Amino acid sequence: MKLSPxxxxxxxxxxxxxxxxxxxxxxxxxxxEMNIGQIMLxxxxxxxxxxxxxxxxRQALRPVTxxxxxxxxxxxxxxIGGTLTYLLAIAHMPLANASAIxxxxxxxxxxxxxxxxxxxxxxxxxxxxxxxxxxxxxIVRPGMAGFSQFSLLALLSVAFCAVRDLVTRRIPAELPxxxxxxxxxxxxxxxxxxxxxxxxxWTPPSASALxxxxxxxxxxxxxxxxxxxSLRSGDISAVAPFRYLALLWAIVTGYFVFxxxxxxxxxxxxxxxxxxxxxxxxxxxxRDRLRPAASASGLPPDxx
Numbered sequence: 102m103k104l105s106p107x108x109x110x111x112x113x114x115x116x117x118x119x120x121x122x123x124x125x126x127x128x129x130x131x132x133x134e135m136n137i138g139q140i141m142l143x144x145x146x147x148x149x150x151x152x153x154x155x156x157x158x159r160q161a162l163r164p165v166t167x168x169x170x171x172x173x174x175x176x177x178x179x180x181i182g183g184t185l186t187y188l189l190a191i192a193h194m195p196l197a198n199a200s201a202i203x204x205x206x207x208x209x210x211x212x213x214x215x216x217x218x219x220x221x222x223x224x225x226x227x228x229x230x231x232x233x234x235x236x237x238x239x240i241v242r243p244g245m246a247g248f249s250q251f252s253l254l255a256l257l258s259v260a261f262c263a264v265r266d267l268v269t270r271r272i273p274a275e276l277p278x279x280x281x282x283x284x285x286x287x288x289x290x291x292x293x294x295x296x297x298x299x300x301x302x303w304t305p306p307s308a309s310a311l312x313x314x315x316x317x318x319x320x321x322x323x324x325x326x327x328x329x330x331s332l333r334s335g336d337i338s339a340v341a342p343f344r345y346l347a348l349l350w351a352i353v354t355g356y357f358v359f360x361x362x363x364x365x366x367x368x369x370x371x372x373x374x375x376x377x378x379x380x381x382x383x384x385x386x387x388r389d390r391l392r393p394a395a396s397a398s399g400l401p402p403d404x405x
Contacts, residue, residue: 110335114343117327122200122350124320125191126358127313132192134310136300141184141293143306145286147318152283155322161279168284172271176281177288179265184289185296187258193251195361200351201240201371202255207341207378208233209263214337217267226384229377236373239366266341269332278329285325342382345375 104112128140135143156162168174191199208230215222222230241252272281297303306314331340348371355361363371 105335107335107339110331110333110340111343113327113331113334114340115346117324117331118344118347119350120320120324120327122347122354124317124324125187125196125200125351126354127317127320128188129191129196130358131310131313131317132188135304135306136297136302137185137188137192138293138295138297138300139303139306140188140314141289142297143293143311144314144317144321145290145293147315148286148321149283149290151318151322152279152286152325156277156279156283159277159279161277162283163276163280167276167280170273170276172268172273173276173281173284175268176265176272177285179261179263179268180285181289181292182261183258183265185292186254186261190251190254190258194249194255195363195367196355196359197348197352197361197363197371198240198249198252198367199255200348200355201367201374202237202252203259203262204345204348204371204374204378205233205237205256206259206262206266207344207381208374209259210266210337210341211381213263213267218270218337220336223384226381229380229384233374233377236370236377239370239373242366266328266332266337269329270337274333278326278333281329282322282325286321339382342378345378348375 128144131140187199187203190202211220211222211226212230214220237256241256242248269281331343334340352363355363
């Protein structure tokens with residue numbers, strides 16, 4: 102059965118969210134043994150071996166001059182900032198709370214796609230975006246009991262990742278997704294080495310920690326590839342809401358792995374964010390039906 106670009110993009114985004122949530126769970130578990138900089142360095146080393154071998158096999162490597170592409174450099178910047186701030190957040194707060202805050206990303210992307218790329222966003226979706234941001238405030242609880250400063254890091258991660266995802270569509274089509282993934286992983290790994298000592302220095306890792314980080318690297322690879330393919334397949338405002346599936350995974354793994362129990366404000370805020378995201382998806386489908394034909398992204402997707 103032939104899938105439309107938006108449906109195909111949504112399915113890849115769903116797989117990406119399951120992969121990233123599994124990686125987050127492993128990272129949070131290992132953070133009790135080593136600092137975030139070391140995790141980024143070790144996990145990135147494993148990921149670079151996997152991605153480099155796959156890119157070589159697929160003949161996806163490109164000259165160093167390709168790094169001068171503006172959108173690619175901006176995507177790398179967003180990935181570094183988003184990774185560092187989000188990992189610091191999940192290391193010090195419940196995984197479900199951090200994930201719920203991160204679910205504001207599709208709202209920011211939808212708004213950014215309208216402002217930067219001219220994708221139509223009517224007043225109904227603007228109202229839904231506002232409701233979603235209100236849900237974020239309920240979770241963060243600024244100035245109230247239960248407020249955590251690490252929630253602000255999760256919010257900052259949203260901003261970085263919005264930049265990353267919005268510029269992905271502006272990367273030239275001739276650059277394979279594997280090459281983009283390899284460059285991004287190299288940059289994040291290097292950033293981990295830079296912040297390693299400011300965050301506490303090197304700690305000899307146990308064999309179990311190394312094994313878990315190697316497994317996390319596999320999930321990072323799957324997540325990176327599926328995200329890039331998703332964003333290059335369908336409209337940003339159509340595929341972005343599928344990120345909300347990560348919240349379900351985070352709640353389940355947070356409860357069974359770490360014993361985290363979501364409180365009422367977190368559940369209420371998350372429900373508002375998810376509802377607003379689902380409504381934006383609903384409005385997107387209505388818009389597609391009103392158009393004579395759905396426009397393609399113009400960017401050929403790369404597969405795993």
